[in-house]
Amino acid sequence: MRDAPSRRLITMASRAFLSALLLLFITPHIYLIAEALGDERASLIASATPLALGLITNTLYLICATLAVALVLGISSAYLVTHYSFCGRRFFATALCLPFAIPASVLASVATSLNHHYGLPISFENIAGAAVVLGISLYPWIYLPLKTTFSAQRARYGEAAQNIGLSPAQRFWRITLGLARPTIAATAMLVLMAVVSDFGVAQILGIKTISSGIYEAAFTMYRGDWAAQLSLMGLGIPVAALAAYLYFYRRSRSFTTKAVGYPPRRERLHGLSQLLIITYLSTIIAVGFIVPVTLLGYWALRFIGRISLHELPAIIGDTLLFCGSVTLLAVAVALAVTTLLRINPKLRRWKLATTLINLNYAIPSAMLAIALLFMGSALQWAPLQELLSYSIILVIFGAFLQYLCFPYFTLLSGYSSISRRLDDLAEVLGLSRWRRFYTIYLPLLKKPLAVGALLILVNILKELPLSLILQPFGFQTLSLRIYNYTSVWMFQESALFSLILIGCMIYPIVRLNATISESHHDCD
């Protein structure tokens, strides 16, 4: 048995570590608030009310429209692959994740080109077009977890509903969707935050949103206070949605029970109904993945002479180094924090405080980058400034702050599924906390670790705003190179880089789908 003083020391050290981490996460918010309130000149709302209202209105329209598209695609596709058996079902179950490999800004540039150059009679340069592009790019956020949730639902609920006379439509709405509501709400929240933070699609399609307004305020009007005010407005939208979700989820939680029984049998489809479903799912994959990749491939081959390839290895190297560093750092810190919260009962109250980690994902990346730029410059020490200019430390740090929530919450969820009886058993057997972590927790956390790492990786690969503003000398990622081309309408020249980026994304996404599906063997 360890001495009490050494345990107290470890608890103190753990508290210090958690305090330091929370301080790191809160500091950008403090900067935002200070910047928003700091200037003596009139606020954005007072000086430019129509402008501010226009940006907020457009953003809300975009959020609602994107959510509509993403929810319809995500829910319908998840339901079809889990509740029906048809030709190629396993293939579709995996292939429906693939649109996630295409960054929304790349999809926007493809859509623009189809309209500009190939005469597609639909213009995407409006809110509806942006919503379609974002919805197609982001629906896998909803599809992947929902596929798991639908597979975990048990047949007896449907059978009971059938027995009391509910129609198939009513069973779908009240039972299938009803039980999946927490998952739908949580994933819709991720889509919402991604839309608020989006910059690439808004810029390419010429949409005025809060995110584009932040860039304009900061870099054109030179009003950092307005940019901060817009960021707080942008932050307020997911915070309000999160508050509503938490309230709703707490109310409905008491009505869900532990899954007992067998999963619903998939209904075998034939003939016209099978054909319709295959056509529908094929269309989603075609529009979201096959058509864009085909067009990019055609451009890459045809216009390869217009780009210089000798920098390609360095660009790919920078991309992998950046993504790998952020992933490793975030997973390590997330594991450390969640383990501390698990093994030390005195730290349980910190769990609520650590939900603040969630908030950083909701800060528009541009504002986070500006905050870090100026916070970094406040450290007046020449060697440190040299380091910040020449290394990717600040970019890594910014991405870590923004995306830590992914591994953090998957590991938190992983720990919550490990029974506390195992802790009691370990205590009885006299296992030290380190041995408990190494022999009990770590093996059981392999899947949440993998899911968290893959989730953060697929987001970091597509990351743009932080790299754009904080990039050091001699640093260039695939996303940056793509943006440099598409910002001057050199869409064809960006194609090869887009394809390579998509190629880097495919394996993590397919692996993510497989890992999540393995957790529920009856998924596929």
Added chain:
Amino acid sequence: MQKISTVTLTLLATLCFCTAHAATVRVLTDRTETHIKPLFEVFTKESGIQVEAVYVKKGLLPRLQARPTEADIVITKTADKLEEARLKSLLQPFTAPKLVGLDAKYRDRDNMYFLTSYRARAIFTSKKRVAIGDFTSYLDLATPAWKGRVAIRSGYHDYNISLFSQMMELYGAEKTRAFLSGLKANLARRPQGNDRAQIRAIHEKKADVSFGNSYYMAIMMSRADQRPWAESVNLFFPDQKGAGAFIMRSGAALTTATRNLKEASALLEFLVGDFAQYYLSATLNVYSINENLPISKMNQELLGVGQKEVVKGAFKANFIPLRDAVKHRPAVIQILNDLNFDQ
């Protein structure tokens, strides 16, 4: 374990990497990499001085403000930012003879920055629906005759703010406000897209005139997918009998960094030399500050067609000093906000 150690060491080494080149110039620029990097490569070949550049497409000025000595030189496609940087004491004067000897209209009066090239903020007009003489000045486009016929990108874009700031210096605040109000009333659609998107709108008969930079004509003609747009428009230089067309200026300056001053000055002098000026003119179809160099062939053939005052692309430019134009920027932005110009 060995793998982890190797990876960790590699990561640490890369993260802590600092260059230690003997002759190096660091450049902060918002220019497109593919446009300017070839020049840096030629400079390095000729002088042996390495150029390290960071291409900050967004946030050049905040970056310079946050890290004033990170770079030795700042190069920008919108020289208004250099004036803003001067106002924030982020620049130091150059002393190189070649730069000091530039014509007064191509440099700041205290030698804080200089121009590397310029292009006109001109008017693209439909060949079929707009005749030469239908208008002569920018101000004409705010009159009721042009209702529903004008296309323009976001009023808040650097190019348009620069244009409106120069207008305010020339015409005054009241007239500029009246112009912007009239212009907004005449818009064929809400401001969206870039300059070429406006020309495309003319091609698709959604507008008859648009504002755009002169080099886009040559750019569009050289791309098969955009050539039809260019072939459906003329480029008109306004105010050729008056003060001249307003211009967008590219420029360069020394930051307050002092460690590579000699090398930085060498690069700046290179940028105003014959080779760099010829390169910029021939490849980007901008106008050189070296008046002895010929105007690019594309500009000679495509710009100001039908305008008697414009001979082979040579137009009358209005070189309003940046110091006088940029001071109107906040007022211009306020007018745009008041009018809700982009909605």
